[in-house]
Amino acid sequence: EVHLVESGGGLVKPGGSLRLSCAASGFSFSSYSMSWVRQAPGEGLEWVSSITTSNSDIYYADSVKGRFTISRDNAKNSLYLQMNSLRPEDTAVYFCAASEVAPGSFDYWGQGTLVTVSS
Amino acid sequence: DIQMTQSPSTLSAFVGDRVTITCRASQSISNWLAWYQQKPGKAPKLLIYKASSLESGVPSRFSGSGSGTEFTLTISSLQPDDFATFYCQQYNTYPRTFGQGTKVDI
Numbered sequence: 001e002v003h004l005v006e007s008g009g010g011l012v013k014p015g016g017s018l019r020l021s022c023a024a025s026g027f028s029f030s031s032y033s034m035s036w037v038r039q040a041p042g043e044g045l046e047w048v049s050s051i052t053t054s055n056s057d058i059y060y061a062d063s064v065k066g067r068f069t070i071s072r073d074n075a076k077n078s079l080y081l082q083m084n085s086l087r088p089e090d091t092a093v094y095f096c097a098a099s100e101v102a103p104g105s106f107d108y109w110g111q112g113t114l115v116t117v118s119s
Numbered sequence: 120d121i122q123m124t125q126s127p128s129t130l131s132a133f134v135g136d137r138v139t140i141t142c143r144a145s146q147s148i149s150n151w152l153a154w155y156q157q158k159p160g161k162a163p164k165l166l167i168y169k170a171s172s173l174e175s176g177v178p179s180r181f182s183g184s185g186s187g188t189e190f191t192l193t194i195s196s197l198q199p200d201d202f203a204t205f206y207c208q209q210y211n212t213y214p215r216t217f218g219q220g221t222k223v224d225i
Contacts, residue, residue, distance in 0.1 A: 035215075037163075045155075045163065045206055047215035059213045095162055103210045105153035107174075109162035 002026040002108045004096050009113030016086050016117070022079040022096030022110055030074040033099040035106060036081050038092035048094070049081065052102065086117045121145050121209050125218035132223060138194040140221045142207035147187045151211035154183055154192045158203045167192065197223070
C-alpha cells in the first residue's frame with residue numbers, strides 16, 4: 001500500500017525557516033516525479049514545486065522561487081522542501097504528491113502538514 | 120501561465136442526480152488534464168487522468184471528457200459519498216495550475 005507521510009510543519013515567525021519532509025513507502029519512489037502542493041485555509045489547491053526522478057529537472061511557482069528549495073533522497077525514499085524567508089501568505093497545509101509518468105497527474109498524496117507563519 | 124476556470128463554483132444536488140462540472144483552460148492543453156475529489160480535512164484523490172482515463176479503484180459513475188480547452192467531469196448518479204469539492208488541474212506545462220474548485224453539496 002502506498003504511503004506518503006509529511007512532517008516538519010509548525011508555527012514560525014515571518015522571515016523564519018522550516019524544512020518539510022515526506023517519507024514514501026509502498027511504491028518505487030525513485031521512479032516517480034515528486035511535488036509539493038499547498039492549500040491555504042479555506043482556499044483551493046496551489047502547486048508549489050516539482051522534482052523529476054533523478055533530480056535532473058526542478059520547477060517552482062513564482063510565488064516561492066528563490067525562497068523554497070525542493071530536493072529528494074532516493075536512497076532514503078524521501079522528499080524535502082526547505083522554506084526560507086517565510087511570509088504570512090505561505091500559511092497553508094502542504095501536501096507531497098507523486099506522479100508516475102511525465103507529464104503526470106498527482107497519483108498519490110500525503111495527508112499534509114500545516115505550516116503557520118505568524119508573529 | 121495557463122488559467123483553469125471551473126463552473127459552477129457551487130452545485131446543489133440530490134442523491135441520484137446526474138452532475139456535470141466544466142473546466143476551461145486559457146490555452147490548449149491537449150488532454151493533459153486531471154480531476155481530483157477532496158473531502159474536508161483530507162488530501163485530494165485522483166479520479167480522472169488524461170482527461171478521460173478512470174483511475175484504478177474509482178467508481179465507474181465518474182467519467183471525464185474533452186480536449187484542447189474544454190473539459191467536463193460527469194457523475195452519472197450522485198451518491199452520498201460524492202459530496203465533496205472537485206478540482207481540475209492541467210499538467211501540460213509548468214507552472215501546474217488548478218481550477219478554483221466546485222463544491223457539490225445538498
